[in-house]
Amino acid sequence: MTSHTLPTDTIVKKPNFETQRFEGRALQSYILSTITIVMAVSACLPLFSVIIMLLYRGGKRFSMEVLYALPPTAFETGGGFGNAIIGTLFMVGLAAAISVPFGILAAIFLAELGPYKKISQICRFCAKTLTGLPSILAGVFSYAAVVLVMGHYSAWAGGIALSLLMIPIVMLTAEEALKMVPKSMKEAAYGMGCTPAQAMMKVLLPVAMPGILTGVFLAVARAAGETAPLLFTALFSEYWLQVNDPTASLAVLIYNYSGSPFENQIELAWCASLVLVVLVFILNIASRALGQRKK
Amino acid sequence: MDSQKELPMKWGESYATPPSFRDRLFDKAFRGMAYIFTTLTIVLLAYILFEIGGKAIPAMQKYGLNLLVSTQWDVNQNIFGILPEIWGTLYSALFALVVGGVFGVAIAIFLTQDFLPHKIEIVLKNIIEMLAAIPSVVYGLWGIFVLIPIIRPFANFLHAYFGWVPFFGTELSGPGLFPGALVLSIMILPTVAAVSQDAFRAIPYKTKEAVYGMGATRWEAILRVMLPTASGGIFGALVLGFGRALGETMALAMLVGNSNQISLSLFSPANTLAALLALNFPEAGTTEVEVLMFAAIVLLVITLVVNVVGQLIINYSQPGGAKR
Numbered sequence: 001m002t003s004h005t006l007p008t009d010t011i012v013k014k015p016n017f018e019t020q021r022f023e024g025r026a027l028q029s030y031i032l033s034t035i036t037i038v039m040a041v042s043a044c045l046p047l048f049s050v051i052i053m054l055l056y057r058g059g060k061r062f063s064m065e066v067l068y069a070l071p072p073t074a075f076e077t078g079g080g081f082g083n084a085i086i087g088t089l090f091m092v093g094l095a096a097a098i099s100v101p102f103g104i105l106a107a108i109f110l111a112e113l114g115p116y117k118k119i120s121q122i123c124r125f126c127a128k129t130l131t132g133l134p135s136i137l138a139g140v141f142s143y144a145a146v147v148l149v150m151g152h153y154s155a156w157a158g159g160i161a162l163s164l165l166m167i168p169i170v171m172l173t174a175e176e177a178l179k180m181v182p183k184s185m186k187e188a189a190y191g192m193g194c195t196p197a198q199a200m201m202k203v204l205l206p207v208a209m210p211g212i213l214t215g216v217f218l219a220v221a222r223a224a225g226e227t228a229p230l231l232f233t234a235l236f237s238e239y240w241l242q243v244n245d246p247t248a249s250l251a252v253l254i255y256n257y258s259g260s261p262f263e264n265q266i267e268l269a270w271c272a273s274l275v276l277v278v279l280v281f282i283l284n285i286a287s288r289a290l291g292q293r294k295k
Numbered sequence: 296m297d298s299q300k301e302l303p304m305k306w307g308e309s310y311a312t313p314p315s316f317r318d319r320l321f322d323k324a325f326r327g328m329a330y331i332f333t334t335l336t337i338v339l340l341a342y343i344l345f346e347i348g349g350k351a352i353p354a355m356q357k358y359g360l361n362l363l364v365s366t367q368w369d370v371n372q373n374i375f376g377i378l379p380e381i382w383g384t385l386y387s388a389l390f391a392l393v394v395g396g397v398f399g400v401a402i403a404i405f406l407t408q409d410f411l412p413h414k415i416e417i418v419l420k421n422i423i424e425m426l427a428a429i430p431s432v433v434y435g436l437w438g439i440f441v442l443i444p445i446i447r448p449f450a451n452f453l454h455a456y457f458g459w460v461p462f463f464g465t466e467l468s469g470p471g472l473f474p475g476a477l478v479l480s481i482m483i484l485p486t487v488a489a490v491s492q493d494a495f496r497a498i499p500y501k502t503k504e505a506v507y508g509m510g511a512t513r514w515e516a517i518l519r520v521m522l523p524t525a526s527g528g529i530f531g532a533l534v535l536g537f538g539r540a541l542g543e544t545m546a547l548a549m550l551v552g553n554s555n556q557i558s559l560s561l562f563s564p565a566n567t568l569a570a571l572l573a574l575n576f577p578e579a580g581t582t583e584v585e586v587l588m589f590a591a592i593v594l595l596v597i598t599l600v601v602n603v604v605g606q607l608i609i610n611y612s613q614p615g616g617a618k619r
Binding site: 025026028029032033035036037039040042043044046047049050053054057101102105106108109110113114119120122123125126127128129130131132133134135136137139140141143144145164167168171193195196197198200201221224225226227228231232235251254255258259266269270273276277280281284288 | 313314318319321322324325326328329330331332333334335336337339340342343346347349350397398401402404405406410419421422423424425426428429430431432433434435436437439440441481484512513514515517535538539541542543544545548549569572573576577587588591594595598599601602603605606
């Protein structure tokens with residue numbers, strides 16, 4: 001009955017993890033882990049590089065003047081991008097004014113009124129497809145549907161192009177937020193004799209509001225940074241905002257001036273990037289803070 | 296109860312009433328609006344297809360499929376061909392898919408397989424997501440003034456010593472496919488990482504415990520169990536990233552060099568459909584606009600197909616995903 005007695009050395013000998021690390025399977029695991037760590041860290045490098053360059057090159061040029069002055073002409077010094085800030089705010093505001101009610105109302109239908117209806121499934125599918133719509137095609141559409149109809153480039157066309165990009169984000173995040181509301185709260189509202197509309201307005205929407213705002217902030221942040229759809233809907237302008245004329249925006253200003261041969265305009269492009277990235281990051285962090293509080 | 300004392304109610308009176316006419320009207324209107332906007336989403340997508348497609352019809356009739364296989368672009372003689380742009384779009388997106396995909400999946404593994412304490416995991420995850428928040432035009436600016444000067448000596452070194460490899464066939468003289476595609480891979484990385492992380496997190500914790508209980512090393516567990524289990528979701532993530540790379544505009548419009556040629560070389564200037572639209576639309580004449588609308592519909596069809604496929608893969612590969 002030799003098989004029943006264990007060889008004593010396996011019990012006594014403890015595995016030495018320090019040397020095991022350099023043998024066979026453990027070595028493979030060790031090497032792969034190192035590679036993964038290096039890859040993960042190097043993936044963060046572009047972010048740090050961008051931020052450092054923005055602070056260095058954009059921060060150098062930053063002054064209060066850039067926030068309210070008009071863009072300089074080619075050989076001028078100084079100047080700023082006050083009109084681009086106003087233009088961005090106007091167009092993003094317009095896009096939000098269209099997409100927020102649109103997205104939330106559709107999300108209410110998707111989450112509460114008819115989640116399993118055929119139309120909801122098609123709508124959800126269309127919204128997800130719209131999320132993948134290249135931003136430039138939103139611009140092409142807005143050009144065909146608004147610019148060609150109105151006969152001129154305008155801030156309206158730019159805002160409508162941006163709203164196309166915001167609608168699916170707002171809709172899908174709002175739907176998720178509404179689904180997170182505990183069922184018992186809704187049932188309590190109905191039990192009190194609320195109509196569906198009252199239950200939505202007085203109970204569901206207020207409870208889901210942080211989640212919905214997360215989506216709205218994310219969508220606004222994305223729209224504020226979009227350039228492609230504005231290239232041929234809002235174009236660019238060196239003057240203050242006039243809604244029926246070409247309108248300046250921060251993103252298009254960066255694009256236009258990045259190819260400029262004039263040092264002053266390149267500096268302004270960096271400075272505008274800094275302002276834009278700060279704006280986008282604030283919106284992102286705000287949305288994240290709201291999302292965290294929800295849990 | 297105190298609150299009952301405050302309410303001046305007589306016995307038998309009640310605040311509970313059936314919904315008034317106004318309540319019911321509001322309810323009807325509210326539900327109607329919700330229904331209308333739901334339908335409107337579908338109409339919107341159809342309208343986008345219709346508008347762009349409709350404006351492209353004249354060019355389709357005039358040039359037909361010739362446009363897709365011709366390589367010349369001469370506005371003055373009305374000769375148009377978008378084959379180099381289709382090539383550039385697919386080539387740059389594939390490059391971005393390979394680089395961004397490998398990095399994205401590696402990060403997803405790194406963040407989900409207990410390499411790090413939970414708090415650092417969250418910080419790193421947020422940092423990666425911040426990459427996606429930076430507008431593409433800022434990446435373009437960064438690419439022109441930071442990335443290209445950094446990679447140019449490296450690229451020209453590769454060309455000098457490995458010029459016989461078709462990928463390094465030309466010098467990098469400034470903008471080119473490589474810087475554009477590199478920025479593209481940075482831009483799709485967060486998408487790939489986020490969706491693959493979801494796929495990894497969807498694996499039940501017990502599976503992981505079982506694998507480690509069998510005495511597997513960390514990477515045996517990842518390579519033999521985690522990756523195959525999450526492969527559906529990861530594949531979907533890659534397809535979605537590919538779709539984003541196909542449609543990305545600004546980084547390429549600023550970095551790709553806008554040259555109408557087909558070349559295997561990574562360092563030669565090229566062009567993509569989206570960049571073509573961005574660069575030529577503002578000054579286009581009537582015929583050119585029609586041709587650009589044709590290019591837009593080509594891009595739209597490619598990206599829609601890729602996105603729909605990616606979405607379907609993700610829906611059917613995750614437990615419970617198909618229901619939504």
